[in-house]
Amino acid sequence: MKRASVTMVVLIAMLASLLSACGSSNNGNADNGGNGGNGQNTGGESASGDNAATGGEETVIRMASWSLADTIEPILEAYEAEHPGVTVEYIELVDNEDSVAGMQKLDLLIASGEDIDAIMLPGVTDYSKRAGLNLLAPLNELIEGEGLDYGAEYVTDTSIDGTYYALPATLENYFVLLNKDKLDAAGLEVPTEWTWTEFLEYAKALTAGEGPSKTYGTFFHTWPMYWFLGLMNQPEKNGLVNDGVLNVDSPQIRTSLELRHQAEHVDKSAVPYADTISQKLAYRPVYFTGQAAMIITGSWMISAAGGTEEFPASFTTAFAPLPSNAPGDPSGYSLANGNFVGILDKSENKQETYDFLRWYTTEGMQVKQEYSAWKQQDTDQYISAVKAQVPNPEFIDEASLTYFMKNSKSAALNIPPTYQGDLETAYTSEAEKYILGQQDLETTVANAAAELQKIVDANE
Amino acid sequence: MIASYNPYEAEVADIQAIDKQEAVMLRRSGRARRRREMLAGYLFTGPMLVGVLIFTLVPMLLSFGLSLTDWSFVTGIETIRFDGFGNFARLFATDAFANSLVHNLVLLLSVPVGMTLALALAVVITTRVYTPGLFKVIFFMPHISSIVAVAVVWQVLFHPSYGPVNSMLMALGIAEPPKWLADPSYALTSVLMLMVWIDMGVALIIYIAGLKNIPADLYEAAEIDGATSWKKFKHITFPLLTPTTFFLLITGLIGNFKSFALIKVLTDGGPVKSTTVIAYDMYTEGFVNLRTGYASSMAVVLFAVILLITLIQWIGQRKWVNY
Numbered sequence: 035m036k037r038a039s040v041t042m043v044v045l046i047a048m049l050a051s052l053l054s055a056c057g058s059s060n061n062g063n064a065d066n067g068g069n070g071g072n073g074q075n076t077g078g079e080s081a082s083g084d085n086a087a088t089g090g091e092e093t094v095i096r097m098a099s100w101s102l103a104d105t106i107e108p109i110l111e112a113y114e115a116e117h118p119g120v121t122v123e124y125i126e127l128v129d130n131e132d133s134v135a136g137m138q139k140l141d142l143l144i145a146s147g148e149d150i151d152a153i154m155l156p157g158v159t160d161y162s163k164r165a166g167l168n169l170l171a172p173l174n175e176l177i178e179g180e181g182l183d184y185g186a187e188y189v190t191d192t193s194i195d196g197t198y199y200a201l202p203a204t205l206e207n208y209f210v211l212l213n214k215d216k217l218d219a220a221g222l223e224v225p226t227e228w229t230w231t232e233f234l235e236y237a238k239a240l241t242a243g244e245g246p247s248k249t250y251g252t253f254f255h256t257w258p259m260y261w262f263l264g265l266m267n268q269p270e271k272n273g274l275v276n277d278g279v280l281n282v283d284s285p286q287i288r289t290s291l292e293l294r295h296q297a298e299h300v301d302k303s304a305v306p307y308a309d310t311i312s313q314k315l316a317y318r319p320v321y322f323t324g325q326a327a328m329i330i331t332g333s334w335m336i337s338a339a340g341g342t343e344e345f346p347a348s349f350t351t352a353f354a355p356l357p358s359n360a361p362g363d364p365s366g367y368s369l370a371n372g373n374f375v376g377i378l379d380k381s382e383n384k385q386e387t388y389d390f391l392r393w394y395t396t397e398g399m400q401v402k403q404e405y406s407a408w409k410q411q412d413t414d415q416y417i418s419a420v421k422a423q424v425p426n427p428e429f430i431d432e433a434s435l436t437y438f439m440k441n442s443k444s445a446a447l448n449i450p451p452t453y454q455g456d457l458e459t460a461y462t463s464e465a466e467k468y469i470l471g472q473q474d475l476e477t478t479v480a481n482a483a484a485e486l487q488k489i490v491d492a493n494e
Numbered sequence: 495m496i497a498s499y500n501p502y503e504a505e506v507a508d509i510q511a512i513d514k515q516e517a518v519m520l521r522r523s524g525r526a527r528r529r530r531e532m533l534a535g536y537l538f539t540g541p542m543l544v545g546v547l548i549f550t551l552v553p554m555l556l557s558f559g560l561s562l563t564d565w566s567f568v569t570g571i572e573t574i575r576f577d578g579f580g581n582f583a584r585l586f587a588t589d590a591f592a593n594s595l596v597h598n599l600v601l602l603l604s605v606p607v608g609m610t611l612a613l614a615l616a617v618v619i620t621t622r623v624y625t626p627g628l629f630k631v632i633f634f635m636p637h638i639s640s641i642v643a644v645a646v647v648w649q650v651l652f653h654p655s656y657g658p659v660n661s662m663l664m665a666l667g668i669a670e671p672p673k674w675l676a677d678p679s680y681a682l683t684s685v686l687m688l689m690v691w692i693d694m695g696v697a698l699i700i701y702i703a704g705l706k707n708i709p710a711d712l713y714e715a716a717e718i719d720g721a722t723s724w725k726k727f728k729h730i731t732f733p734l735l736t737p738t739t740f741f742l743l744i745t746g747l748i749g750n751f752k753s754f755a756l757i758k759v760l761t762d763g764g765p766v767k768s769t770t771v772i773a774y775d776m777y778t779e780g781f782v783n784l785r786t787g788y789a790s791s792m793a794v795v796l797f798a799v800i801l802l803i804t805l806i807q808w809i810g811q812r813k814w815v816n817y
Contacts (some may be wrong), residue, residue: 138781141568163784167569246656308654308676311765380570455783466766472678492584 093386097375098125098143099154100136109398113390122390125150133157144169144378151381152391154203155374158447159454161192161200166452170199170376176388187396189407190370190447200376201395202407207368207444208259208266208332210357211339214350214431216240216249216327224352224434226441227365230264230293233328233357237303240327251303253326254294255317256310258458259369261465263330264289266369267356273448274457275490282461282483289359291478294469307469318345330356332371333405336435340424352431353438370444372407413439453493460485554797560790567786581791591792594770595799597682598751601771604689605746609739611690612697617731619698620705630702634695641692645759648688649675678768681761685769688756693749697742704738705731736815744807751800772796 099106103126110122125143127136133156140153153170155161164170174197177184185191190202210233212224220239225232237251254260264286265272274281281287297304305326309315318338321329322345341347358365375395377387399406403419417435421427451457464482467473473481536543564577585591615633619626636644651659654673663671672680712730721729754773757763763770763778772792780789 141781141784145567145570147570164568167566167784168573169568306655308673311761312652312654312674312676313649463764463766466764467678470673470676470678470765472766 092119092121093383094121094123095151095383095387095390096123096125096149097152098127098140098150100127100131100133102131109402112401113393120386150378151383151387152375152377158371159450161374162450163452165194165199169379171379171384173198187409189409189444190372192374194449200374201391203373203375203395203399204404205407206332206371207442208356209438210354211329211331211335212352212354213327214352225354226437228357229361230357230359234296237297238301241303250305250326252328253305253317253320258462261462262290264359267358267367269364269367269445272369272445273450274461275451280483280486282486283479291465291468291475337420337424340430341426347426347429350429350431352434355438355442366441367443367445370447453489456489457486460489557790557793560787561794563787565787566784568784581788585791594772594775598771600682601686602747602750604686605750608690608694609697609742612694613701616698616701616705620702633698636692637695641755642759652684675761676765678766681765681768700738700742704735708734733816737817740811740815744804747803748800
């Protein structure tokens with residue numbers, strides 16, 4: 035008996051030491067990544083020491099994003115071929131290109147001290163939030179060191195109070211996708227300049243049928259931007275809050291809300307909001323199945339218009355700029371957004387990473403055939419490249435796309451405050467009450483202004 | 495009295511001595527055995543205890559600590575800043591948190607409602623139904639189905655214009671039926687109904703088990719006395735099931751307070767924040783808005799509320815639970 039229990043104790047002790055060994059090796063990894071205050075210095079040194087030992091002068095840049103490895107790696111290989119001595123490792127955050135889940139995964143990786151140099155951010159809200167947390171390295175010195183004239187190089191200006199924390203990769207601007215087959219059937223032209231009133235007339239004319247198979251003129255997705263469409267087409271001051279000043283009790287917001295109300299409740303030309311939220315409708319199936327004839331969307335949908343595996347195209351898609359609020363208003367403007375690439379502040383290879391990101395945001399974008407914020411991008415080449423990739427290029431209306439791309443103007447990039455998420459939630463919830471018939475327009479504007487002011491005051 | 499002489503005195507003394515010795519040995523070996531048993535017990539429960547310690551207790555204490563700080567978990571430990579009770583002050587100053595708490599309290603209704611239905615069904619299934627096993631499975635089905643699948647099915651059933659529920663209501667002559675999940679005044683009720691439907695199966699199974707434990711002779715005696723079915727239920731079934739009811743009530747209320755998945759997939763807290771609950775707010779603040787300290791303070795308040803409700807129930811049980 036006694037002997038048996040001794041054996042047992044020994045066994046348990048062995049097991050425990052095994053477990054603790056696993057634990058300590060994990061700690062070792064975390065330290066290498068530079069986790070925490072005291073571990074950071076020693077960890078960083080040992081990591082760079084490892085690199086020097088394995089690859090001589092080799093620099094390893096580690097880049098993370100939600101894009102699929104298959105789409106990014108060819109570009110990285112192109113860079114490595116041009117720049118011997120640099121290896122770019124890619125960390126694929128999610129396997130379904132979901133940028134929201136990708137960012138959550140990225141936050142966890144950063145929190146656990148993973149060794150990452152470059153990160154991609156899916157939009158200006160994510161950019162401002164993480165720059166506000168001081169996660170991103172300021173790039174001003176690097177830009178000056180290179181002698182780069184930022185304004186001549188990129189369309190979108192990423193500076194926050196004069197400091198650049200990221201470079202713009204893709205450009206995202208907004209426009210209207212129109213089902214050209216339905217336009218032709220209704221005898222309507224593809225507009226090159228129009229107002230929201232005309233947009234509503236189009237929507238009404240394109241609405242047909244009744245019941246579950248009804249075709250609606252348009253569909254508004256659940257994103258906050260669909261509640262301030264009248265702000266998105268402004269050349270400047272196009273945020274809910276600009277430089278700490280509220281922009282809610284304004285004609286632009288009233289236009290935005292009224293046009294939603296008119297389309298859904300008066301003309302019945304928009305998919306009811308109740309259906310959209312309760313059925314979690316998404317814009318791609320709604321548009322590609324022909325349930326809605328027009329959608330307001332952004333540049334990522336240009337190639338989708340030629341069909342994708344999941345949503346094949348079965349009709350011609352035309353492109354029109356965002357409508358303006360009133361006749362005579364500047365037209366063709368759209369809020370600019372896009373993917374941004376930044377350097378993590380704790381990165382050990384800032385200069386090398388910067389060089390890589392400069393290449394990635396210019397020539398890399400060309401290699402990847404992305405719609406980019408690089409001013410030297412070749413529009414015609416981009417369009418023909420898109421058409422070469424999609425399964426049904428004949429469904430992209432080239433004339434209207436070329437016209438749109440050559441005449442679209444990007445509004446000044448509005449860097450939202452770090453609490454933009456709170457603002458959008460508060461504003462959306464008041465706007466929802468309006469569209470669901472819980473309160474009238476004036477109450478909505480007044481309540482939203484009061485709620486947003488509270489958030490601004492709390493974050494002063 | 496004759497002084498008796500016991501010829502076996504020596505032997506008896508011997509035996510007594512041996513007994514004493516044995517008793518000592520026995521006691522000693524008993525203590526040793528108990529120690530061995532305790533050791534074995536700890537060895538068996540050890541992995542679990544270590545797990546609870548590392549994955550539950552330590553994080554719990556940490557979140558208490560974090561609730562007093564202004565910190566985002568992505569920025570590394572060096573940016574942590576002590577903030578006293580600032581998070582709690584902000585928490586109670588916002589309407590959003592109070593709203594979520596109220597929604598939580600409203601959703602608690604689903605527990606007693608579900609239990610009442612489950613008890614009624616349990617009695618019917620055990621006494622008056624052929625193939626009780628089949629019915630057990632049917633009612634347990636929602637609980638073992640994926641929440642996502644359940645949510646999608648109900649989304650379709652609750653479709654505001656063409657869903658079966660509203661089609662039926664319209665056929666019955668209701669011109670403007672509620673829009674259910676898309677209607678700020680009905681969304682919470684819809685979630686509540688779904689919760690009843692999902693959680694009823696568990697209560698049902700446990701009630702059926704409880705019913706089987708009630709001795710049949712009590713019912714026979716009552717029948718001889720001429721008791722009606724209702725009287726039998728009121729004076730035998732219900733009192734003898736009170737420990738079961740108590741267990742279901744405590745676990746049900748705690749589980750209900752923590753409900754998150756259903757809200758996340760069904761409504762995302764909307765429309766117009768009409769279905770937000772504390773657990774959902776915690777998720778958005780902690781993992782979407784990246785405010786770890788603030789989210790932790792919500793966790794602490796949730797913990798306090800659940801603790802309070804559970805304590806009240808423990809104190810209250812003396813009045814109505816029969817063991």
